Amino acid sequence: MRYKSTRGQVRDISFKQAVLMGLATDGGLLLPEKIPVLSVAELDSLAGLRYPQLAYAIISRFVGDDIPAADLRQLIERSYASFDHPEVTPVVKKDGLYILELFHGPTLAFKDVALQLLGNLFEYLLKERGEKMNILGATSGDTGSAAIAGVRGKDNINIFILHPHGRVSPIQALQMTTVTDPNVFNLAIDGTFDDGQRIVKEIFNDLAFKQRYALGAINSINWARVLAQVVYYFYAWSRIAAHRDDASVDFAVPTGNFGDIFAGYIARRMGLPIHKLVLATNENNILSRFVASGDYSVGRVVETLSPSMDIQIASNFERYLYYLLDEDAELLQQQMGEFSATGRLQFTTELLERVRDDFATLTVDTEQTLATIRQFHRQTGYVLDPHTAVGVKAGSTFRQGERPMICLATAHPAKFADAVIRATGSAPDRPDSLCEIENKPQRCQRIAADTTEIKDYLAKHALQ
Numbered sequence: 001m002r003y004k005s006t007r008g009q010v011r012d013i014s015f016k017q018a019v020l021m022g023l024a025t026d027g028g029l030l031l032p033e034k035i036p037v038l039s040v041a042e043l044d045s046l047a048g049l050r051y052p053q054l055a056y057a058i059i060s061r062f063v064g065d066d067i068p069a070a071d072l073r074q075l076i077e078r079s080y081a082s083f084d085h086p087e088v089t090p091v092v093k094k095d096g097l098y099i100l101e102l103f104h105g106p107t108l109a110f111k112d113v114a115l116q117l118l119g120n121l122f123e124y125l126l127k128e129r130g131e132k133m134n135i136l137g138a139t140s141g142d143t144g145s146a147a148i149a150g151v152r153g154k155d156n157i158n159i160f161i162l163h164p165h166g167r168v169s170p171i172q173a174l175q176m177t178t179v180t181d182p183n184v185f186n187l188a189i190d191g192t193f194d195d196g197q198r199i200v201k202e203i204f205n206d207l208a209f210k211q212r213y214a215l216g217a218i219n220s221i222n223w224a225r226v227l228a229q230v231v232y233y234f235y236a237w238s239r240i241a242a243h244r245d246d247a248s249v250d251f252a253v254p255t256g257n258f259g260d261i262f263a264g265y266i267a268r269r270m271g272l273p274i275h276k277l278v279l280a281t282n283e284n285n286i287l288s289r290f291v292a293s294g295d296y297s298v299g300r301v302v303e304t305l306s307p308s309m310d311i312q313i314a315s316n317f318e319r320y321l322y323y324l325l326d327e328d329a330e331l332l333q334q335q336m337g338e339f340s341a342t343g344r345l346q347f348t349t350e351l352l353e354r355v356r357d358d359f360a361t362l363t364v365d366t367e368q369t370l371a372t373i374r375q376f377h378r379q380t381g382y383v384l385d386p387h388t389a390v391g392v393k394a395g396s397t398f399r400q401g402e403r404p405m406i407c408l409a410t411a412h413p414a415k416f417a418d419a420v421i422r423a424t425g426s427a428p429d430r431p432d433s434l435c436e437i438e439n440k441p442q443r444c445q446r447i448a449a450d451t452t453e454i455k456d457y458l459a460k461h462a463l464q
């Protein structure tokens with residue numbers, strides 16, 4: 001399997017090179033040169049596999065012979081041994097909807113699914129090459145703690161995570177700042193997640209700096225992140241719909257940076273019978289406006305009950321746009337240039353029809369989010385976190401007949417207790433990993449949302 005960039009200047013690189021490159025050196029995002037398609041028999045053979053086995057069946061198609069099979073199997077097994085549920089990502093049925101629980105990893109959000117694996121992959125690749133790496137990432141709350149949990153204490157890796165000061169939930173902040181291992185550096189920036197992601201991309205685009213400090217990416221910029229997230233679409237389908245006469249399903253996905261739902265789009269292109277991907281956003285709804293009316297224009301980031309989705313400029317939109325433009329890298333580059341200059345893109349009716357074949361969409365506001373948590377709790381006793389509630393509201397809106405609607409439960413409600421208390425009147429149960437978290441020592445540096453200052457900080461603290 002070989003990889004290429006959406007911007008056309010990087011091509012024919014291996015899986016390992018793609019993982020280490022993160023952001024493509026031409027400023028684009030990496031994609032496989034060809035997406036493998038599974039036959040019906042191959043799809044059916046997934047039913048009954050344990051999660052790590054199924055993960056191997058999917059991931060190995062994108063790795064090829066770049067990593068020996070036994071090593072890849074072992075990396076995958078080890079990555080999912082840290083989950084507290086034997087199924088890793090179990091599916092439960094509630095109120096006619098299927099809830100795909102993605103929060104059984106160490107930091108209680110779906111990011112663990114990919115970042116446990118990516119942490120182990122980095123360690124493996126660096127050991128093989130005898131190299132060191134400085135990870136640089138931005139978070140709106142969940143990627144940061146999951147990435148830190150994936151690499152804390154590992155040899156030859158330092159990690160620098162930018163989070164927007166005061167704009168993540170108190171538990172999300174503590175899950176990052178209470179990790180005081182010497183290789184972990186938390187930076188609270190005075191700005192939004194979009195500022196953090198822009199700074200990260202600017203730093204990666206300084207190729208001399210990137211090379212000098214051996215920078216690595218843990219955001220969904222990194223193809224390995226998207227790839228690991230493709231797996232649970234297959235897993236959920238294998239548990240619910242394999243062998244049904246009509247094996248098609250819908251997925252409802254709460255969306256911010258467009259990584260999770262883009263993984264679903266890849267699964268669909270691989271032949272998984274996904275009828276629709278329901279793209280659910282909070283009030284930061286640039287993606288929803290795009291699907292509904294072709295209006296892809298940046299607004300101001302507003303604070304909502306689902307802070308991890310308080311994002312306007314969704315990184316993986318570029319990957320989707322590349323496919324929408326029939327893999328025309330030149331046209332893609334033109335469009336991205338126009339978007340940087342004007343903050344908007346306009347789409348033809350013909351392209352929009354194609355978009356609507358892939359996605360349905362709904363914007364879910366604060367009142368609807370609270371009402372969904374409240375009603376779902378009353379009817380089923382099940383507590384949704386506010387991000388999941390955004391997806392559940394959209395999923396129940398678009399559920400059709402007998403076709404299973406699978407809603408991605410992206411975080412544990414205990415990470416967002418304030419919203420849950422507002423909706424239900426009581427606090428969600430706290431998993432053991434959060435007990436006493438408020439009393440632990442913390443380490444975090446407040447810093448301006450300024451690329452030069454952050455580069456200076458990195459240069460002082462990077463492994464060399």
Ligand SMILES: Cc1ncc(COP(=O)(O)O)c(C=O)c1O
Nearest residue numbers: 142256257258259260308387410
């Ligand atoms: C809990 C939670 N739900 C949903 C999302 C949205 O996922 P994506 O950014 O991949 O669209 C995020 C973060 O991005 C998140 O942390």
Ligand SMILES: N[C@@H](CCOP(=O)(O)O)C(=O)O
Nearest residue numbers: 139140141142143219220257
């Ligand atoms: N919601 C995310 C935002 C970053 O997205 P990523 O998938 O590109 O890492 C977060 O929790 O940080």
